[in-house]
Amino acid sequence: MKTVLVTGGDGQLASCIKDIESNYLDFKFIYKNASELDITNQEQIRNLFESNHFDWCINCAAYTAVDKAEAEPELAFKINAEGAKFLAEASRKHKVKLIHISTDFVFDGNETYPYSEQDRPNPINVYGASKLQGEKHIESILKEHFIIRTSWLYSKHGNNFVKTMLKLSQDRDKINVVNDQIGSPTHALDLAHAILKIINKNNNAFGLYHFSNQGEISWYHFATAIFSVFNRKINVQPIPSSKYKTLAKRPRYSVLETNKIATEFQVEIKGWKTALAEFVQLQ
Numbered sequence: 001m002k003t004v005l006v007t008g009g010d011g012q013l014a015s016c017i018k019d020i021e022s023n024y025l026d027f028k029f030i031y032k033n034a035s036e037l038d039i040t041n042q043e044q045i046r047n048l049f050e051s052n053h054f055d056w057c058i059n060c061a062a063y064t065a066v067d068k069a070e071a072e073p074e075l076a077f078k079i080n081a082e083g084a085k086f087l088a089e090a091s092r093k094h095k096v097k098l099i100h101i102s103t104d105f106v107f108d109g110n111e112t113y114p115y116s117e118q119d120r121p122n123p124i125n126v127y128g129a130s131k132l133q134g135e136k137h138i139e140s141i142l143k144e145h146f147i148i149r150t151s152w153l154y155s156k157h158g159n160n161f162v163k164t165m166l167k168l169s170q171d172r173d174k175i176n177v178v179n180d181q182i183g184s185p186t187h188a189l190d191l192a193h194a195i196l197k198i199i200n201k202n203n204n205a206f207g208l209y210h211f212s213n214q215g216e217i218s219w220y221h222f223a224t225a226i227f228s229v230f231n232r233k234i235n236v237q238p239i240p241s242s243k244y245k246t247l248a249k250r251p252r253y254s255v256l257e258t259n260k261i262a263t264e265f266q267v268e269i270k271g272w273k274t275a276l277a278e279f280v281q282l283q
C-alpha cells in the first residue's frame, strides 16, 4: 500500500481527491489542512516527513486569492513559492514524489494560441509570479516531480465562479460579466482524476504538464452556459475588463494546450460543456 500526503486538505482540489479516493484502494491518503500542516513552517514539514513514510505528496495548499495577493505579496510568495520549496526539500530528503499544482496565470496572455509547456511564462500579477517561483524552486530541487498547471477550477467544493454565478442568480435580476478574458473552465474533479491516474501509473515521465477541460470561452460565455444548464433566469450583459476594475491584472488569453498529459498518461481531456453537464448531474 502506497501512502499519499495531501496538503491543503480542506481546499477545493483536495476535497475532490477525497471524493474519488475510494477508486484507488492501493493507496492510503493522509490529508492535512492548513492548521494541521502549514507549508510555510519548515519545522512542521520536517517533523511530519520524519515521523511518517510517504510515497507521494500532492501539494494542494496555496494562496489562491488573486486580487488580495496584490496587497500582500510577501504572504503570497511565502505560501506559493517558499512553501513549495520546503515541500520539495523534504520530498528530496525522504524520496517522496511530489505533485504540485500551478496555474495558467503564469502566462501574460498576449498569445492567441493555447500555451504549451514550452511557452515562456511571464506573469502579470503577484499570484502568477508567486506560483511561477514555486515551480522554479521545485524544478531546481527535486527531479521526481510533476508540476500540473491548470485553469479556472470549479467544483461543488469551496468558492468558485460557478457557485458565485448560481448565488448571484438567486439575488439579482441582472449582472455584468467580462467578455474579453478567454480561458478554459476546468472541473476540479477531472483534475483530481488526472492526478490520481499519474500516481497510479507511477512512471518516470517527471516534469511540467498542462491540464484543463478543452475549449476556449470568455467568463461571459461561461456565465451564460451556467445559467442555461441550471435553468436560471437572469439578464447577463457582456462588459470589457476596463469596466470591471480588479486589483490584479488578468491575462487576456490563458488557454492551455493539454496534448502532453493526454499522450503520456492517457488522461481524458473532456470538453468544458461535457464537464459542466457532468457537474450538473452531481448536484
Ligand SMILES: NC(=O)c1ccc[n+]([C@@H]2O[C@H](COP(=O)([O-])OP(=O)(O)OC[C@H]3O[C@@H](n4cnc5c(N)ncnc54)[C@H](OP(=O)(O)O)[C@@H]3O)[C@@H](O)[C@H]2O)c1
Pocket: 007, 008, 009, 010, 011, 012, 013, 014, 033, 034, 035, 037, 038, 039, 040, 059, 060, 061, 062, 063, 064, 079, 083, 101, 102, 103, 104, 131, 150, 151, 152, 153, 154, 158, 159
Ligand atoms: N481555483 C482556481 O481557479 C485555480 C486555477 C488555476 C490553478 N489553481 C491552483 O490549483 C491548486 C488548488 O486550488 P484550489 O482551488 O483547491 O484552492 P483552495 O480551495 O483555495 O485551496 C487551497 C488550500 O490551501 C490552504 N492553505 C493556504 N495557506 C496554507 C498554508 N500556509 N499551509 C497549508 N495550507 C494552506 C487553504 O487553507 P485556508 O482556506 O484555511 O487558508 C486552502 O484549504 C492551487 O495550487 C491553485 O494555485 C487554482
